[in-house]
Amino acid sequence: MAKNQYPGTTFEKTxxxxxxxxxxxxxxxxxxYFNTQPEAYAAVLAAKRDMAPAVEAEQLLQSDSDTYRLEIQDSRRTTTVAQSNVLIEHPWAxxxxxxxIFVLLLRGLRRDEADSKRxxxxxxxxxxxxxxxxxxxQYLHVAMDGLDAIRIDLPMPNRKKDYHKVPLVHSLKLDSGQGTISGYFSNDVIPYLTNLTENFTLGQVADLLSIKSPNTHKFYWIxxxxxFKSPHTVDVDTLRELTTGEAYPQFADYRKYVLKPSLEELNTLNFDISYTEKKKGRSVNSIEFHINYNGPSKLQPKQLQLQLGETTLPTPVPEQLQPVVAGAPSTFAAA
Structure with a gap:
């Protein structure tokens, strides 16, 4: 069959x-429709020229969409996240x-990445x-405002005189049409999240996303x-500073509302944690922790689902607004 000299044209007998x-x-x-085939073919060429910019734009969007899907698939294969102990020991609210959101942003990082990426x-x-x-x-907007406002004190040689405070994240974006949240970690923070050779801690994504108490997230990372140094003894004031700050100044309240329920929840994962209270006089001044961890729990994705719909989202209460320590990603559980 001879090759069509004028592709895109056909003769309609009707x-x-x-x-x-x-x-x-x-x-x-x-x-x-045209009287002659050359006229029809000229119209085909003109239409292709006119439509070229739109076609190129659509192809570019398709390419971006394909890249996006690959990035998401790649990040979902990540089962662990990590951060320097420096961040865990210098908590923010x-x-x-x-x-x-923080743990899901952490999930998108790769070891040894030097530069921030969306x-x-x-x-x-x-x-x-x-x-x-x-x-x-509305809850998502408030959470993103909160993340955007977090600033971290990074280590300096002379803590009394030197100063280096940086934002945790920036350029946060909620795109309801695409159904995504995105953002960057600060370039100054990246080395404490990716360039990790010593004194860093790993967390299991499934464990972190299954935890329902903010205080449990703090204790998870701690x-x-x-x-690795169990049994480990820490004074009560230091433990309180790492977890609740100035909240619960009375140890009896701290034990009841923070320490015991947090460890009980961790022990439903693959932790086996016990502790001994040590007294100075009549007051508990330190705690010795015995910590065993048998690996990540085998959680299924359905256990990670949350509900933020209008019919299921609860009115916020003080317990839901308690701060979470650095590196303690958590869920937002509906009642």
Whole structure:
């Protein structure tokens, strides 16, 4: 068969005219009908020239979409996250939802990355498959405002005189149309999250996303950090500073509302933690922790789902707004 000298043109007997059409990105579009085949072919070429910018833009968007999907698939294969003990030992305040976004941002990093890059989190990874109502988006906005405001004191040679405070993240973006949250870690923070050769701690993504108490997240990272030197003794004031700051000044309250429930939740994972209170006079002044960890729990993705819909999102209460220690990503559990 001879090759068509005028591709995109066909003769329609019912009209006794030549039809011109173009095929763009798998779709055929009619250009019109003409008396001669050369005229129809000229219309095809003109249509292709006119549509070239739009085709190029669509192809670029498709390429970006493919890259996005590959990045998401790659990040979901990550089962552990890490950070320097420097950050764990210098806590900053986070709410539950802020902390969970934080761990999903951590999941998007790769070991030895030197430069910050935009990390994309599908909202489905944060809240499951449930639809997000208006109040849910309000919570997300507040959480992103909170993350954007966090500034970290980084180590300096002379802590009394020197000063180096940096933002944790920047350029946070919630795209409801794409169903994503994205953002960058500060370049000054990146070495404490990726360039880790010693004095760093690993966390299991599934464990961190399953935890329901903000205080448990704080203890998760601390216990992971201390497990290699178990039994480990720490004075009560230091432990309180690492977890709740100035909250619960009375140890009896701290034990009841923070220490015991946090360790009980950790022990439902693959931890086996016990502790001994040590007294100076009549007051408990230090605690000796005995920490065993038998590896990541075998959690299924469905256990990570949260609900932020208008019908299920609870009114915030003080317990949900307790700060979470640095490196303690968490869930935002609906009642």
């Amino acid at each position: 009209r006794n005219r030549w039809k011109a059409q173009v095929r763009i990105n798998g779709k055929t579009k009619s250009v019109g 986070m709410t539950l939802l802020e902390a969970r 990390i994309i989190i599908p909202l489905s990874d944060l809240v499951g498959d449930q639809p997000i109502g208006g109040r849910g988006y 216990m992971q950090m201390w497990k």
